[in-house]
Amino acid sequence: MSKTVLVTMPEQEGSKSVVEKWLKQPGDFVGIHEPIVEISTDKVTIEISSPATGELHKIFKQENADVMPGEELAEILLFGEPTVRTTTDRLSKEYTENIKTATEQKTVEHKLLLSPAVRKLVRKHNLDVSKIDGSGKKGRITHKDVMFYVARNKIQDKQIKSHVEPHESSYPTTTRINSLKSASTTSRFVPHSxxxxxxxxxxxxxxxxxxxxxxxxxxxxxxxxxxxxxxxxxxxxxxxxxxxxxxxxxxxxxxxxxxxxxxxxxxxxxxxxxxxxxxxxxxxxxxxxxxxxxxxxxxxxxxxxxxxxxxxxxxxxxxxxxxxxxxxxxxxxxxxxxxxxxxxxxxxxxxxxxxxxxxxxxxxxxxxxxxxxxxxxxxxxxxxxxxxxxxxxxxxxxxxxxxxxxxxxxxxxx
CATH class of the missing domain: 3.30.559.10 (Chloramphenicol acetyltransferase-like domain)
Incomplete structure (x- = not known):
């Protein structure tokens, strides 16, 4: 019979917390002490790590859900007898399928080389690491590499917009449209963290x-x-x-x-x-x-x-x-x-x-x-x-x- 272990919200002072972001998804391999979810409070954002090596089997609290101390967050399927061979074989098959192309293989290799700080920056900008050239040792992607990639993309986006809309670079599209209708104000929405x-x-x-x-x-x-x-x-x-x-x-x-x-x-x-x-x-x-x-x-x-x-x-x-x-x-x-x-x-x-x-x-x-x-x-x-x-x-x-x-x-x- 498969063995599992629960990931629970630790006891902490203050008001209730919120699940901000899952760093792993059901079916993903997780190592012991590897961060799997970010929890946000009114004081600080913390990472909850896996208590064991295995597979993230179930998620009980979705993103933006409230969570109280002691509540169950997820379930880890352990790697061990008698399920180790079955689980390992299945993951091996999935791994083989996932690296059929050179691009996918490069993505996996680059992810293994990411430091925690760089990994956080990549998640922040939602980047595909296979498209980033690493300048570090053995092709390691550095913080500088990521920032250069982000800056280059911004410049390219501006150039494309300038080519498509040569007369609109000096003011937002919404302002131009509104000026034709009436002297209404413009705004933008920033979701609350x-x-x-x-x-x-x-x-x-x-x-x-x-x-x-x-x-x-x-x-x-x-x-x-x-x-x-x-x-x-x-x-x-x-x-x-x-x-x-x-x-x-x-x-x-x-x-x-x-x-x-x-x-x-x-x-x-x-x-x-x-x-x-x-x-x-x-x-x-x-x-x-x-x-x-x-x-x-x-x-x-x-x-x-x-x-x-x-x-x-x-x-x-x-x-x-x-x-x-x-x-x-x-x-x-x-x-x-x-x-x-x-x-x-x-x-x-x-x-x-x-x-x-x-x-x-x-x-x-x-x-x-x-x-x-x-x-x-x-x-x-x-x-x-x-x-x-x-x-x-x-x-x-x-x-x-x-x-x-x-x-x-x-x-x-x-």
């Missing part, structure tokens, strides 16, 4: 269905932090650590949490759960959406420790290598929206947390300071910081107390 839909549902749920949001706004003079960073960033760099302003914000937030523990909490209907560990999520903008890698136990780290861990997580996020554990366990979130030019924002709380800290753009502004009893006008590097809280878990005075402590740490950094 599974991650984008998950983020949208998560935000709507947090803002409109779960937590009453209240936001407090303070200002911070960044002079001392800038001076400290300028003095120490080279020494940090020699140790392979990038000293960013976000490292200071995370360190100061962990200190301020000691003053107002309720900020680092989770609301339950019958109690407030206050965490001893300060696990700070740092919102990071990516092409697919917002990802929030989590700095663990920040209360036990100094500035060097925070900067080192933050640098490691951001690099993993930007290279698409974040694991489940890198985005789970957050108790508080920082979003540095100022890096994209925003002065003030009121972020939405990342459920099931109770608060989120927003950091605005640093800007030189005129401020009034009292020196020796006299008001003096100065130009100082300032930022607006906001704390949005779940009003069920705490009140405005606690938000203000947290921000007072946070500002005090930054303005008196030594």
């Amino acid at each position: 599974p991650m984008r839909k998950q983020i949208a549902n998560h935000m709507v749920n947090s803002m409109l269905k779960v937590a009453p949001h209240v936001t407090a706004i303070f200002e911070v003079n960044m002079s001392n932090v800038i001076a400290h960073r300028s003095k120490n960033k080279e020494a940090y760099a020699k140790q392979g650590v990038k000293l960013t302003f976000t490292s200071y914000f995370a360190t100061a937030a962990a200190i301020a949490v000691q003053e107002v523990p309720e900020v680092n909490s989770r609301w339950h209907d019958d109690k407030l759960e206050i965490f001893h560990n300060c696990n700070i999520g740092v919102a990071t903008a990516m092409d697919k959406g917002l990802i929030v890698p989590v700095l663990k136990d920040v209360q036990n780290l100094n500035l060097m420790g925070v900067a080192n861990e933050l640098h490691r997580l951001i690099e993993k996020a930007r290279s698409g290598k974040l694991a489940n554990e890198d985005v789970q366990g957050g108790t508080f979130t920082i979003t540095n929206h100022g890096v994209s030019g925003s002065l003030i924002a009121t972020p939405i709380i990342n459920q099931p947390q109770s608060a989120i800290l927003g950091i605005g753009k640093m800007q030189k502004r005129v401020v009034v300071k009292e020196i020796n009893g006299q008001d003096c006008i100065q130009i100082q590097p300032m930022i607006y910081v906001t704390l949005t809280i779940d009003h069920r878990a705490m009140d405005g005075f606690q938000a203000n107390k947290f921000l007072t402590a946070f500002v005090d740490v930054l303005e008196n950094w030594s």
